Amino acid sequence: MIIFPTTNSGYGTKSSDVFCTEETPLEPITFYGQTKVQAEIELLNSPNTISLRLATVFGMSPRMRLDLLVNHFVYAAVTDGYLVIFEKDFKRNYIHVRDVADCFVHCIQNAQRMVGKAYNVGLDAANLSKRELALTVKAYVPNFYVHFSEIGSDPDKRNYIVSNQRLREAGFEAHRSVDEGIRELLKGYRMLGRALLKNV
Numbered sequence: 001m002i003i004f005p006t007t008n009s010g011y012g013t014k015s016s017d018v019f020c021t022e023e024t025p026l027e028p029i030t031f032y033g034q035t036k037v038q039a040e041i042e043l044l045n046s047p048n049t050i051s052l053r054l055a056t057v058f059g060m061s062p063r064m065r066l067d068l069l070v071n072h073f074v075y076a077a078v079t080d081g082y083l084v085i086f087e088k089d090f091k092r093n094y095i096h097v098r099d100v101a102d103c104f105v106h107c108i109q110n111a112q113r114m115v116g117k118a119y120n121v122g123l124d125a126a127n128l129s130k131r132e133l134a135l136t137v138k139a140y141v142p143n144f145y146v147h148f149s150e151i152g153s154d155p156d157k158r159n160y161i162v163s164n165q166r167l168r169e170a171g172f173e174a175h176r177s178v179d180e181g182i183r184e185l186l187k188g189y190r191m192l193g194r195a196l197l198k199n200v
Contacts, residue, residue, distance in 0.1 A: 001048040001115065003107050005100075008053040008093060008120055010037045011160040019163040022053070022118045029158065040118060050107050050114050055093035055122030055162060057100060058181045060188040069130065070094055070178060073137045074185040077144040088131040088148040093122035093162040096176035106172040119167040123174040127161040133178070140182055 011020045012027035028034045043049045058070030066075050069092065076083040103121050107114055128136070134146045164174070 001108075001111050002043060002046075002050070003104060004040060004043050004049060004051045005104075006036045006040050006051055006053055006118075007033065008055055008122065008160075008162055009033045009158055010040075010053070011162070012158060018161070020120070020160050021163045022120060022166055044116065044118065048111075048115050050111065050116075051118040052100075052103060052107070052121045053118055054100060055095040055120070055126070057097050058094055058178070058185070059097035059176075060184055061097055069133060070181055071185060073134055074141075074182055075189055077137050077141040078186060078189045081143060082145040082147070083134065084147045084149050085130050085134055086149050087159075088134075089129045090159040091127055091129045091161050092158065093120075093160075093164075094126040094128065094133075094178055094181075095122045095174050096181050099123070099174035099176050103167070103172055103174070106170075110171060114170050117166070119170065120162050120164045121167060121174070122162050122164050123177070124164050124168075126178050128178065136178060137182055140186060 008020070009030070010026040010028045010033050011024060012029045012033070026037050028037050040051045040053075044051055056069055057065070058068060064071060066072055073083060100121065131148060138144045138146055167173070
Protein backbone atom coordinates (compact mmCIF):
# COMPACT_ATOMS: atom_id res chain seq x y z
CA MET A 1 0.00 0.00 0.00
CA ILE A 2 1.14 3.56 -0.75
CA ILE A 3 0.12 6.57 1.32
CA PHE A 4 1.03 9.60 -0.78
CA PRO A 5 1.45 12.90 1.07
CA THR A 6 0.72 15.67 -1.38
CA THR A 7 -0.57 19.23 -1.13
CA ASN A 8 -3.94 20.94 -1.28
CA SER A 9 -2.25 23.79 -3.18
CA GLY A 10 -3.54 22.06 -6.32
CA TYR A 11 -6.79 23.98 -5.75
CA GLY A 12 -4.90 27.08 -6.90
CA THR A 13 -6.76 30.38 -7.00
CA LYS A 14 -10.24 29.13 -6.20
CA SER A 15 -12.59 31.62 -4.61
CA SER A 16 -12.24 31.72 -0.86
CA ASP A 17 -16.05 31.76 -0.68
CA VAL A 18 -16.45 28.15 -1.86
CA PHE A 19 -15.28 25.07 0.05
CA CYS A 20 -12.94 22.91 -2.01
CA THR A 21 -13.78 19.22 -1.77
CA GLU A 22 -11.90 16.31 -3.28
CA GLU A 23 -14.22 16.63 -6.29
CA THR A 24 -13.23 20.24 -6.96
CA PRO A 25 -11.23 20.47 -10.23
CA LEU A 26 -7.51 20.90 -9.58
CA GLU A 27 -5.90 23.99 -11.11
CA PRO A 28 -2.35 24.21 -9.73
CA ILE A 29 -0.56 27.48 -10.45
CA THR A 30 3.05 26.43 -9.79
CA PHE A 31 5.33 23.77 -11.23
CA TYR A 32 5.44 22.25 -7.75
CA GLY A 33 1.65 21.99 -7.65
CA GLN A 34 1.47 20.65 -11.21
CA THR A 35 3.92 17.82 -10.53
CA LYS A 36 2.14 16.92 -7.29
CA VAL A 37 -1.20 16.70 -9.12
CA GLN A 38 0.32 14.57 -11.89
CA ALA A 39 1.83 12.20 -9.35
CA GLU A 40 -1.49 11.88 -7.52
CA ILE A 41 -3.31 11.00 -10.76
CA GLU A 42 -0.74 8.31 -11.57
CA LEU A 43 -0.92 6.79 -8.11
CA LEU A 44 -4.71 6.80 -7.80
CA ASN A 45 -4.88 4.94 -11.10
CA SER A 46 -2.91 2.19 -9.34
CA PRO A 47 -4.29 -0.21 -6.72
CA ASN A 48 -3.87 0.17 -2.95
CA THR A 49 -3.15 3.90 -2.85
CA ILE A 50 -4.33 6.69 -0.54
CA SER A 51 -3.56 10.31 -1.35
CA LEU A 52 -3.47 12.87 1.45
CA ARG A 53 -3.85 16.48 0.30
CA LEU A 54 -2.18 18.22 3.20
CA ALA A 55 -3.10 21.70 4.33
CA THR A 56 -0.29 24.11 5.23
CA VAL A 57 1.52 22.36 8.08
CA PHE A 58 2.67 24.11 11.26
CA GLY A 59 4.46 23.14 14.47
CA MET A 60 7.92 22.48 15.85
CA SER A 61 10.13 19.86 14.23
CA PRO A 62 13.83 18.87 14.24
CA ARG A 63 14.34 20.68 10.91
CA MET A 64 12.05 23.68 10.95
CA ARG A 65 10.26 24.89 7.83
CA LEU A 66 10.25 28.66 8.28
CA ASP A 67 8.65 29.27 4.88
CA LEU A 68 5.30 27.85 6.04
CA LEU A 69 2.91 30.62 7.03
CA VAL A 70 2.15 29.91 10.69
CA ASN A 71 5.79 29.02 11.42
CA HIS A 72 6.98 32.09 9.49
CA PHE A 73 4.59 34.59 11.07
CA VAL A 74 5.45 33.45 14.61
CA TYR A 75 9.17 33.48 13.83
CA ALA A 76 8.89 37.03 12.49
CA ALA A 77 7.03 38.08 15.64
CA VAL A 78 9.74 36.65 17.91
CA THR A 79 12.84 37.72 15.97
CA ASP A 80 12.08 40.78 13.82
CA GLY A 81 9.04 42.11 15.63
CA TYR A 82 7.33 43.14 12.41
CA LEU A 83 5.87 41.73 9.20
CA VAL A 84 4.64 43.19 5.90
CA ILE A 85 1.76 41.21 4.40
CA PHE A 86 0.49 41.36 0.83
CA GLU A 87 -2.92 39.98 -0.25
CA LYS A 88 -4.11 39.99 3.38
CA ASP A 89 -7.49 38.42 2.59
CA PHE A 90 -6.12 35.36 0.75
CA LYS A 91 -7.12 32.22 2.66
CA ARG A 92 -5.50 28.87 3.36
CA ASN A 93 -6.22 25.81 5.46
CA TYR A 94 -3.78 24.69 8.19
CA ILE A 95 -2.90 21.56 10.17
CA HIS A 96 -0.48 20.68 12.98
CA VAL A 97 2.39 18.34 12.08
CA ARG A 98 1.38 15.89 14.82
CA ASP A 99 -2.15 15.70 13.38
CA VAL A 100 -0.53 14.80 10.05
CA ALA A 101 1.41 11.99 11.75
CA ASP A 102 -1.76 10.76 13.46
CA CYS A 103 -3.56 10.77 10.10
CA PHE A 104 -0.89 8.50 8.60
CA VAL A 105 -1.41 6.04 11.45
CA HIS A 106 -5.18 6.17 10.91
CA CYS A 107 -4.73 5.44 7.19
CA ILE A 108 -2.51 2.44 7.93
CA GLN A 109 -5.03 1.06 10.42
CA ASN A 110 -8.03 1.67 8.12
CA ALA A 111 -6.45 1.13 4.72
CA GLN A 112 -8.97 -1.33 3.32
CA ARG A 113 -11.86 1.14 3.45
CA MET A 114 -9.81 4.20 2.46
CA VAL A 115 -7.78 3.07 -0.55
CA GLY A 116 -8.43 4.48 -3.99
CA LYS A 117 -9.31 8.00 -2.85
CA ALA A 118 -7.80 11.39 -2.16
CA TYR A 119 -8.48 13.07 1.19
CA ASN A 120 -8.13 16.70 2.23
CA VAL A 121 -6.17 16.75 5.49
CA GLY A 122 -6.64 19.96 7.44
CA LEU A 123 -8.33 21.52 10.44
CA ASP A 124 -11.86 22.72 9.67
CA ALA A 125 -11.57 25.58 12.17
CA ALA A 126 -8.36 26.76 10.48
CA ASN A 127 -9.53 28.15 7.15
CA LEU A 128 -7.93 31.52 7.83
CA SER A 129 -6.92 34.57 5.84
CA LYS A 130 -3.37 35.84 6.22
CA ARG A 131 -4.81 38.83 8.10
CA GLU A 132 -6.69 36.59 10.56
CA LEU A 133 -3.58 34.48 11.12
CA ALA A 134 -1.33 37.50 11.71
CA LEU A 135 -3.76 39.03 14.21
CA THR A 136 -3.99 35.70 16.04
CA VAL A 137 -0.20 35.72 16.40
CA LYS A 138 -0.31 39.36 17.52
CA ALA A 139 -2.70 38.42 20.31
CA TYR A 140 0.18 36.41 21.82
CA VAL A 141 2.91 38.94 20.93
CA PRO A 142 1.30 42.37 21.46
CA ASN A 143 4.38 44.30 20.30
CA PHE A 144 4.34 42.47 16.95
CA TYR A 145 3.86 45.15 14.27
CA VAL A 146 1.91 43.93 11.24
CA HIS A 147 1.58 46.11 8.15
CA PHE A 148 -1.06 45.12 5.61
CA SER A 149 0.28 46.57 2.39
CA GLU A 150 -2.14 47.76 -0.29
CA ILE A 151 0.77 48.24 -2.70
CA GLY A 152 2.48 45.23 -4.23
CA SER A 153 1.35 41.65 -4.49
CA ASP A 154 2.26 38.21 -3.27
CA PRO A 155 3.57 36.00 -6.11
CA ASP A 156 1.79 33.08 -4.43
CA LYS A 157 -1.82 33.59 -5.52
CA ARG A 158 -3.36 30.58 -3.74
CA ASN A 159 -6.68 31.53 -2.17
CA TYR A 160 -9.08 28.83 -1.08
CA ILE A 161 -10.94 27.25 1.81
CA VAL A 162 -11.06 23.49 2.18
CA SER A 163 -13.58 20.93 3.37
CA ASN A 164 -12.19 17.97 5.31
CA GLN A 165 -15.54 16.16 5.48
CA ARG A 166 -14.45 13.06 3.52
CA LEU A 167 -11.62 12.39 5.97
CA ARG A 168 -13.94 12.98 8.93
CA GLU A 169 -16.38 10.45 7.47
CA ALA A 170 -13.45 8.02 7.22
CA GLY A 171 -13.02 8.35 10.98
CA PHE A 172 -10.25 10.93 11.39
CA GLU A 173 -10.39 14.56 12.42
CA ALA A 174 -7.53 16.94 13.20
CA HIS A 175 -7.89 18.62 16.59
CA ARG A 176 -4.74 20.63 17.43
CA SER A 177 -5.64 24.29 17.01
CA VAL A 178 -3.67 27.11 15.43
CA ASP A 179 -3.58 28.75 18.88
CA GLU A 180 -1.94 25.65 20.36
CA GLY A 181 0.58 25.69 17.54
CA ILE A 182 1.38 29.37 18.07
CA ARG A 183 2.01 28.80 21.78
CA GLU A 184 4.22 25.81 20.98
CA LEU A 185 6.19 27.77 18.37
CA LEU A 186 6.68 30.76 20.67
CA LYS A 187 8.13 28.49 23.34
CA GLY A 188 10.32 26.66 20.83
CA TYR A 189 11.69 29.75 19.09
CA ARG A 190 12.47 31.45 22.39
CA MET A 191 14.39 28.38 23.50
CA LEU A 192 16.35 28.30 20.25
CA GLY A 193 17.29 31.97 20.40
CA ARG A 194 18.40 34.05 17.44
CA ALA A 195 19.97 32.41 14.41
CA LEU A 196 23.65 32.97 13.58
CA LEU A 197 24.28 36.45 12.07
CA LYS A 198 20.73 37.56 12.93
CA ASN A 199 20.57 41.20 14.11
CA VAL A 200 20.65 41.49 17.88
